[in-house]
Amino acid sequence: MSVEAIGQRLVVGEQPAPENRPSLRRRAGRLVLPIYTFLAVAYLFLPIAVMIAFSFNDPRGRQNITWQGFTLDNYATIWGRPDIIEPMIRSLSVAVISTIIATVLGTLIGLALTRYSFRGRAPINMFIFLPMATPEIIMGASLLALFVSVGWQRDLPTIVIAHVMFNISYVTVTVRARLAGFNRTLEEAAMDLGADEWTTFRKVTLPLIFPGILAAALLAFALSIDDYVITSFVAGQATTFPLWVFGVSRLGVPPEVNVLGTIIFLIAFGFIGVQIVSQRRRASSESAPVPRIR
Amino acid sequence: MLRRYRWLTPYLFLLPGGMWLLVFFVAPLIVMASVSLQTGSLGQGYAMTWNFGVYPEMISQYSGFFIRSVIYALIVTALCLLLGYPLAYTIAFRGGRAKSILLLLVILPFFTSFIIRTLAWKLILADNGFVLGTLKEIGILDSGFRVLATPISVISGLTYNFLPFMVLPLYVSLEKIDPRLVEAANDLYASRWQAFRRVTLPLSMAGVFAGSLLVFIPAVGDFVNATILGSPQTQMIGNVIQRLFLNTNAYPEASALGFLMMAAILVIILAYARIVGSEELTAG
Numbered sequence: 001m002s003v004e005a006i007g008q009r010l011v012v013g014e015q016p017a018p019e020n021r022p023s024l025r026r027r028a029g030r031l032v033l034p035i036y037t038f039l040a041v042a043y044l045f046l047p048i049a050v051m052i053a054f055s056f057n058d059p060r061g062r063q064n065i066t067w068q069g070f071t072l073d074n075y076a077t078i079w080g081r082p083d084i085i086e087p088m089i090r091s092l093s094v095a096v097i098s099t100i101i102a103t104v105l106g107t108l109i110g111l112a113l114t115r116y117s118f119r120g121r122a123p124i125n126m127f128i129f130l131p132m133a134t135p136e137i138i139m140g141a142s143l144l145a146l147f148v149s150v151g152w153q154r155d156l157p158t159i160v161i162a163h164v165m166f167n168i169s170y171v172t173v174t175v176r177a178r179l180a181g182f183n184r185t186l187e188e189a190a191m192d193l194g195a196d197e198w199t200t201f202r203k204v205t206l207p208l209i210f211p212g213i214l215a216a217a218l219l220a221f222a223l224s225i226d227d228y229v230i231t232s233f234v235a236g237q238a239t240t241f242p243l244w245v246f247g248v249s250r251l252g253v254p255p256e257v258n259v260l261g262t263i264i265f266l267i268a269f270g271f272i273g274v275q276i277v278s279q280r281r282r283a284s285s286e287s288a289p290v291p292r293i294r
Numbered sequence: 295m296l297r298r299y300r301w302l303t304p305y306l307f308l309l310p311g312g313m314w315l316l317v318f319f320v321a322p323l324i325v326m327a328s329v330s331l332q333t334g335s336l337g338q339g340y341a342m343t344w345n346f347g348v349y350p351e352m353i354s355q356y357s358g359f360f361i362r363s364v365i366y367a368l369i370v371t372a373l374c375l376l377l378g379y380p381l382a383y384t385i386a387f388r389g390g391r392a393k394s395i396l397l398l399l400v401i402l403p404f405f406t407s408f409i410i411r412t413l414a415w416k417l418i419l420a421d422n423g424f425v426l427g428t429l430k431e432i433g434i435l436d437s438g439f440r441v442l443a444t445p446i447s448v449i450s451g452l453t454y455n456f457l458p459f460m461v462l463p464l465y466v467s468l469e470k471i472d473p474r475l476v477e478a479a480n481d482l483y484a485s486r487w488q489a490f491r492r493v494t495l496p497l498s499m500a501g502v503f504a505g506s507l508l509v510f511i512p513a514v515g516d517f518v519n520a521t522i523l524g525s526p527q528t529q530m531i532g533n534v535i536q537r538l539f540l541n542t543n544a545y546p547e548a549s550a551l552g553f554l555m556m557a558a559i560l561v562i563i564l565a566y567a568r569i570v571g572s573e574e575l576t577a578g
Contacts, residue, residue: 033384037396040381044403044457047414051406054417065417067424105311112307124308131319133507135515135559137532138552141539142322145329145549165318168311226407228518233539245409249522253413261410268405272398279394 048265055258063252078256087244088260094156094240095224098163103217105164106171107209113172114179131169139166140233147234154236162234163227167220174219178212218271225264330549340545348550356534356551360558363530366445367513370452374460374509375502377453382464382501383494387473397465404458412451412522419447419523443525451519459508467501468494503570507563514559531555 054064058071078084113125143162147154190200228242235243245257330348334340385396418425419441429435441447471494479489517532531551538548
């Protein structure tokens with residue numbers, strides 16, 4: 001029996017039966033925070049619920065702002081709307097390429113900052129935070145100034161360059177957090193058993209930090225596919241999905257945009273659901289997380 | 295032979311990412327600084343004239359936008375703190391086994407496009423949308439009442455969009471607090487409020503500070519919420535910078551405004567750090 005349970009029994013045993021007005025008040029008081037949390041989560045999901053609901057709307061005309069009637073048509077017609085699908089494909093390609101580059105570069109920096117002590121480590125540790133602390137509009141505007149003065153045509157490659165730039169810091173910080181709680185004795189053991197540095201890295205270090213790298217890549221992907229502010233400065237004539245949605249929002253957003261938003265949300269929901277399940281499973285299995293070296 | 299050069303390894307790891315940041319983060323800022331001091335036009339080209347006069351000129355011309363942006367961002371930061379603290383507190387101290395799920399629930403809405411979320415708020419706050427329209431039909435609100443295109447809609451949009459940046463650092467700092475410290479305070483006859491005020495709150499100040507910065511900085515520079523939810527009267531400095539850069543091609547003026555905005559942010563952050571107190575920050 002836990003200490004808490006014993007304490008509770010003592011309290012219950014001692015409690016005088018009639019005078020329980022204050023305990024009622026206290027019990028009501030204990031409900032305030034959970035109720036608040038429920039309301040706060042509901043608030044956070046409110047626009048998502050609206051987005052999903054209006055993906056089933058059947059608007060007449062361009063404006064999808066009042067409820068007209070339920071339909072599933074939007075989920076079929078979207079595939080015949082290249083004006084929506086093409087920006088989405090562009091966004092996906094930019095996100096995939098920039099995520100891969102940023103994950104590799106950011107992980108290398110994270111490894112350097114946690115595994116080695118070298119001259120200039122402290123200032124670099126600070127420097128890596130700067131892009132995260134700079135307003136997006138400044139990063140976008142200054143990149144525009146650079147591209148204009150160098151004479152680079154703004155197009156998909158410049159978008160990729162910008163996305164890699166702002167994602168490196170996020171990847172580094174995420175990977176570094178994972179590496180901070182890392183047990184070096186495992187690597188030393190591998191070396192003692194005759195593994196060379198590369199084998200140790202591949203068989204011991206990499207599997208252990210892989211969840212951190214994966215989390216960093218997912219974050220980078222999410223930030224890239226959603227970025228509007230920086231992209232708007234460096235896109236030139238290319239339209240990514242956020243740029244396209246913003247562009248048509250003045251005239252009225254077609255319900256197919258809500259359909260795509262809903263699909264993206266469900267994918268993110270699925271990803272996170274899988275993570276929770278695997279986390280639970282890992283927590284319940286008692287096996288120690290020691291990697292095997294073959 | 296190779297061993298002699300082992301000290302180079304960390305620098306090799308840093309090189310590609312570091313170069314990327316130098317070329318595409320640091321160099322652009324330098325270019326922007328130089329552009330801000332040039333005169334000319336896009337057609338005829340720019341020439342460096344060391345025109346420092348553009349800075350006072352921009353301050354006098356756009357001071358209203360600066361003040362509005364800073365006020366909006368301060369209100370947004372305060373609102374995020376008020377809304378986010380109880381949420382982070384509940385997850386950290388009362389979350390139990392549901393901790394990670396609750397945290398993911400807080401983050402999940404933000405995997406949907408920023409633009410689509412803001413457009414959804416436009417729908418929710420619309421003059422005759424399902425919220426205000428219904429309230430007006432019942433007669434609770436006057437038919438002329440509106441939220442959209444007012445400062446309230448811009449501020450609420452910013453608050454919604456930046457709330458997770460407040461909740462996450464708050465949660466991290468609250469989660470680290472040893473609950474036994476609060477118990478000790480209670481044992482020493484502190485009321486629940488006193489224990490919170492004297493133990494929990496000071497220990498979470500690092501999270502309060504980090505969260506405030508993460509909300510304040512992007513809020514000052516934002517122009518998306520003001521564009522979608524606001525009116526010409528609620529435009530922020532970000533709107534001006536974006537318009538001068540992308541529509542008017544007034545690069546020197548826009549660059550100067552960008553640096554003035556960064557300077558304003560820096561001054562406010564330093565003042566805030568002063569108020570919060572550095573000794574409390576290191577305690578977290």
